[in-house]
Amino acid sequence: MQEAFEQSEKNGLELIQALEQVEKKRLEFEQAEEKKLELIQEALTPEQTKKKILELIQAIEQVKKESLELIQEAHEQAEKKRLELIKAAHEQAEKSRLEIIQAHKQAEKGLELIQEVHEQAEKKGLELIQEVHEQAEKKELELKQEALEQAEKKRLELMQLKKLGPEFSEKPHPKAIYTSRALSSLISKFSIDFSSINSVSVKQEYITKEYELDINKVQSSSTQNINSSVQVSNFQHQNVSGPSGLLNNLISTVITNSSRKRNIEELEIETQKSKKNRERY
Structure with missing residues (x-):
């Protein structure tokens, strides 16, 4: 467009020059008219006057002809330049329009590419999330x-x-009586002494209780249950004299040692469980 405007300005200058030439010819024509009047006023012979008139007429016609030619040429050049400017402007506008259309297509293509990348990223993200979720579930x-x-x-x-209570193992006999594992050997060992004690007219009733062992509850329930067993055992045998008194002392000692050992084992189990939970998380 800048080039077209520069060309138009150049054409305008040429047209001004052509008009200046026309003005110059007009001035020459006026001078010829003045010259004719001067010749008429002079005392000339008829032949000289006629000759001068013919020369003036020829000069005037020549000036008119040249003026018309200049005007026609200037008009043709101006029209030609106008058409060239219109054509150049139209071509430039068409070129700009095509460039805008091309840029619009490129922008649409870029949007499609962005949309495609976004969809691929979203798909990939969902796949990664699904994979991580599946791996987490699998790991869990x-x-x-x-x-x-x-x-x-x-x-x-x-x-x-x-080391576990009798509720975790199978009972060999439905009527079997379970006691502490430390007492089992003592009961077997002193079964004869108990038979001799039973000959005394003192009827003894042995009550055995089963206590559920909860690994998560460490000292409280186990200690209370064992102490309860000790109290029951002491209460049942406190009036028995002789060998039974010695047996009671041995039983109490064994139960106390068993209680301490059981507490230590439960603490070890709880410690191992806590360590595994920490390693897991």
Whole structure:
């Protein structure tokens, strides 16, 4: 567009120059008219006058012809330049329009590309979230399974070592009486003494209770249950003299030692469980 405007300004200057030439010819024509009048006023012979008139007429016609030619040429050039400017402006406008359309298409293509990238990123993000979720669930199941297997393994080990209560093992006989594992050997050992004691006319009734062992509840319930057993045992045997008194003292000592050992074992179980929970999280 700048080039078209510069060309238009140039054409305008040329047109002004052409008009100046026309004005110059007009002045020459006026001078010829004045010259004619001067010649008429002079005392000339008819032949000279006629000749001068013819020369003036020819000069006037020549000036008119040249003026018309200049005007026509200037008009044609101006029209030509006008058409060229219109054509150049139209071509420039069409070029700009095509560039705008191309830029619009590029912008639409960029938006499509952004949309595609966004969809791919969203899809990839969902896939990653799903994968992480599945891995987390899998890991959680593995940890739970591992914890259950370790707990089951520990339970079986404790059952084999007879460190759990009788409710975790099978009873060999439905009417079997369970006591502390430390008392089992003593009861077997002193069964003969108890038979001799039963010959005395003192009827003794042995009450055995089963207490549920909760690994999560460490000292309180176990200690209370064992102390309760000690009190019951002492109450039942406090009036028995002779060998039974010695047996009672031995039983009390064994129960106390068993209670301490049981408390230590429960503390170890609780410590191992807490350590596993910390490692898990």
